[in-house]
Amino acid sequence: MVLLPLLTFVLFVAALIDIILRQEGQVKHLPKLVWILIVILLPLIGSILWFAIGREYGTSGGRSVLSMPRVATTMPVQEFTATPRDGELSTEEQLAQIDREIEYYERQAHLERLEAEVERKRKSLES
Known part of the structure; x- marks a missing residue:
């Protein structure tokens, strides 16, 4: 009985984290802000839609954003900014x-x- 709401909550949190950590170029069909609103307003359906059609798979060389190691560096912040499309x-x-x-x-x-x-x-x- 408690398992379904718990799974919904975990899926909801995972979807929000995934949307927030993705770059704009890795988001399909709608802007990131709209996806965030959909997931917040419709947690179960929005999360399922996000993972089914909203995110771009395979654009980070087979590694997810969450699995990438953090690298300490002394490079200026300006070098980390995304180049405009x-x-x-x-x-x-x-x-x-x-x-x-x-x-x-x-x-x-x-x-x-x-x-x-x-x-x-x-x-x-x-x-």
Whole structure:
């Protein structure tokens, strides 16, 4: 009687850990966040769906993420960041793009303020 809920809970926890530890490229059909929500909202069915259709098998050279040994290293953190796939921007490129957008809209707002000031001065000179 207690075995089924215990197995469901173990499957639920295993699915959540597996989803969280997988890279985005190893997740099929839906984004990781959506899979996490499915598994949380529907623990048994969501976990079964995750292991049946949601994860990519065999992409880590036959070894699972959990079985890979941890290696101590002195390499900078930047070298561990994932390289962007085609069409994706790195975090630094996204931040630079956002900075350019902010500058553009600030310049637009400044130009609008200047145009409004010129219009006010023109109206005051005409009066």
